[in-house]
Amino acid sequence: MSVDKHVxxxxxxxxxxxxxxxxxxAGKYQSIMTRFPPEPNGYLHIGHASSICLxxxxxxxxxxxxxLRFDDTNPVTEDTEYVESIKEDIKWLGFEWKNELxxxxxxxxxxxxxxxxxxxxxxxxxxxxxxxxAQQKGTPTQPGHRNQYAERSVEENLQLFxxxxxxxxxxxxxxxxxxxxxxxxNMLMRDPILYRIKHAHHHRTGDTWCIYPMYDFAHGQxxxxxxxxxxxxxxxxxxxxxxxDWLIEKLGIFPSKQYEFARRNLSHTVTSKRKLLQLVNExxxxxxxxxxxxxxxxxxxxxxxxxxxxxFCDRIGVGKRDNMVDLxxxxxxxxxxxxxxxxxxxxxxxxxxVVITNYDKDSELLVAENNPEDTGTGNREITFSNELxxxxxxxxxxxxxxxxxxxxxxxxxxxYAYIIQCDEVVKDEAGNVTQLNCTYIPESKSxxxxxxxxxKGTLHWVNAKDHIAIQIHEYDxxxxxxxxxxxxxxxxxxxxxxxxxxxxGALAEPALKEALVTERFQFLRKGYFVLxxxxxxxxxxxxxxxxxxxxxxxxxx
Numbered sequence: 001m002s003v004d005k006h007v008x009x010x011x012x013x014x015x016x017x018x019x020x021x022x023x024x025x026a027g028k029y030q031s032i033m034t035r036f037p038p039e040p041n042g043y044l045h046i047g048h049a050s051s052i053c054l055x056x057x058x059x060x061x062x063x064x065x066x067x068l069r070f071d072d073t074n075p076v077t078e079d080t081e082y083v084e085s086i087k088e089d090i091k092w093l094g095f096e097w098k099n100e101l102x103x104x105x106x107x108x109x110x111x112x113x114x115x116x117x118x119x120x121x122x123x124x125x126x127x128x129x130x131x132x133x134a135q136q137k138g139t140p141t142q143p144g145h146r147n148q149y150a151e152r153s154v155e156e157n158l159q160l161f162x163x164x165x166x167x168x169x170x171x172x173x174x175x176x177x178x179x180x181x182x183x184x185x186n187m188l189m190r191d192p193i194l195y196r197i198k199h200a201h202h203h204r205t206g207d208t209w210c211i212y213p214m215y216d217f218a219h220g221q222x223x224x225x226x227x228x229x230x231x232x233x234x235x236x237x238x239x240x241x242x243x244x245d246w247l248i249e250k251l252g253i254f255p256s257k258q259y260e261f262a263r264r265n266l267s268h269t270v271t272s273k274r275k276l277l278q279l280v281n282e283x284x285x286x287x288x289x290x291x292x293x294x295x296x297x298x299x300x301x302x303x304x305x306x307x308x309x310x311x312f313c314d315r316i317g318v319g320k321r322d323n324m325v326d327l328x329x330x331x332x333x334x335x336x337x338x339x340x341x342x343x344x345x346x347x348x349x350x351x352x353x354v355v356i357t358n359y360d361k362d363s364e365l366l367v368a369e370n371n372p373e374d375t376g377t378g379n380r381e382i383t384f385s386n387e388l389x390x391x392x393x394x395x396x397x398x399x400x401x402x403x404x405x406x407x408x409x410x411x412x413x414x415x416y417a418y419i420i421q422c423d424e425v426v427k428d429e430a431g432n433v434t435q436l437n438c439t440y441i442p443e444s445k446s447x448x449x450x451x452x453x454x455x456k457g458t459l460h461w462v463n464a465k466d467h468i469a470i471q472i473h474e475y476d477x478x479x480x481x482x483x484x485x486x487x488x489x490x491x492x493x494x495x496x497x498x499x500x501x502x503x504x505g506a507l508a509e510p511a512l513k514e515a516l517v518t519e520r521f522q523f524l525r526k527g528y529f530v531l532x533x534x535x536x537x538x539x540x541x542x543x544x545x546x547x548x549x550x551x552x553x554x555x556x557x
């Protein structure tokens with residue numbers, strides 16, 4: 001299937017846009033409100049990028065606004081570092097939220113909602129242990145049963161709930177449960193827990209609270225408070241929708257509606273926050289923004305552009321069935337955009353020296369284009385002399401037929417420069433090639449070639465007398481299998497041992513000395529690269545974003 005056909009078919013599945021359009025046409029809402037509700041317990045990953053593009057994209061297309069609301073109801077796992085990283089990621093992707101909000105903003109309101117449920121005999125305090133509650137809930141084929149605590153009076157429940165808030169009980173000693181239906185076919189409707197006790201310091205409210213609402217109680221009510229019209233979740237929240245609707249109905253508050261779309265899992269990676277945190281804590285990667293990580297911060301450090309990630313999210317579309325998306329599609333989107341914007345530079349990874357024996361000038365300036373795809377980027381000057389470096393792999397002493405690079409007696413063009421011919425091969429005592437003595441054709445200068453000689457090979461090079469040394473970090477897929485979460489044993493055992501290769505001794509044209517972290521580069525014939533944000537001044541480090549072609553698929557890995 002072609003990429004374009006794939007895009008058309010996927011776009012036709014965007015049922016959420018149809019729902020919004022119908023709601024607005026029918027006058028159900030004057031304008032729409034969506035929200036992006038991350039938990040501040042880790043960095044955002046590529047799956048979150050899809051959700052961000054979807055929620056913000058709907059309000060960009062149809063008008064209205066999108067709130068950024070942090071679902072900060074579990075103080076044990078949350079941190080302000082995560083809050084700041086999430087805000088940075090959303091802005092980098094190119095979106096602005098209407099309001100920055102926190103579930104913790106609503107703790108007092110949510111508490112009052114719980115009081116209302118108790119007063120209406122729709123919630124009760126339960127002293128059972130978590131194991132007892134699980135047992136009492138039954139199984140998908142067997143109904144559950146209520147315990148004696150469900151018969152407590154409204155007055156007793158109000159007092160116990162107040163005492164829970166006042167810190168009179170230990171963690172796990174009591175919970176507040178909704179009183180719904182212990183025989184429901186939906187296990188989540190069997191008197192779900194609304195509040196649990198957690199004596200833990202909260203990153204925003206400090207030690208004010210020691211009871212915290214569960215997701216099912218905080219989420220729908222927060223949506224309602226903010227008048228969210230379209231609350232968009234992934235498919236695993238389908239069973240939660242019944243609880244969501246029940247609570248809103250019983251509380252008599254603004255009727256936010258939940259809609260679900262399917263996850264798009266990415267091959268050769270994991271997007272479970274727990275697993276990603278494990279990779280960080282167990283030092284398999286250098287941190288949340290390691291360029292091998294599927295986090296937005298990791299992709300940014302690796303050199304991906306926000307445009308390429310938005311394009312990827314658009315191409316994979318919105319559907320109702322989970323599926324696996326090949327990482328190659330994300331890399332394709334990166335190449336498509338980087339080809340348009342990346343500045344071209346020449347870098348030799350594994351140098352072998354070339355001496356041009358008949359070149360009698362000290363040096364000369366040559367003109368090189370910065371990006372043939374964008375003439376507005378202009379040109380730069382590079383220096384040329386009688387001593388150069390080319391890639392060792394661009395020379396072969398005994399080449400096969402149709403070998404168009406450098407070989408004894410064979411001619412090639414040096415990019416932006418001249419045609420040269422290899423006349424002599426110099427080796428050390430071990431038989432390693434140390435130098436290639438060549439002659440150049442003065443009439444073959446690029447842009448002013450009058451030699452009449454045509455060659456099929458063009459090589460990149462650097463001036464041996466005018467260059468800088470850099471370090472290259474080549475990144476590959478983090479895992480060797482398509483779906484490490486589905487394999488036997490620990491997912492870490494499938495980590496690709498070659499996911500990072502460090503190359504020392506690469507030589508680059510001096511223009512890279514002025515490289516900025518915000519710039520993107522194509523190293524000619526090598527791939528797309530970006531300056532690492534932690535690169536030391538004395539030895540610049542460049543991260544490979546993607547190669548020029550999909551080498552993984554060709555290698556049959």
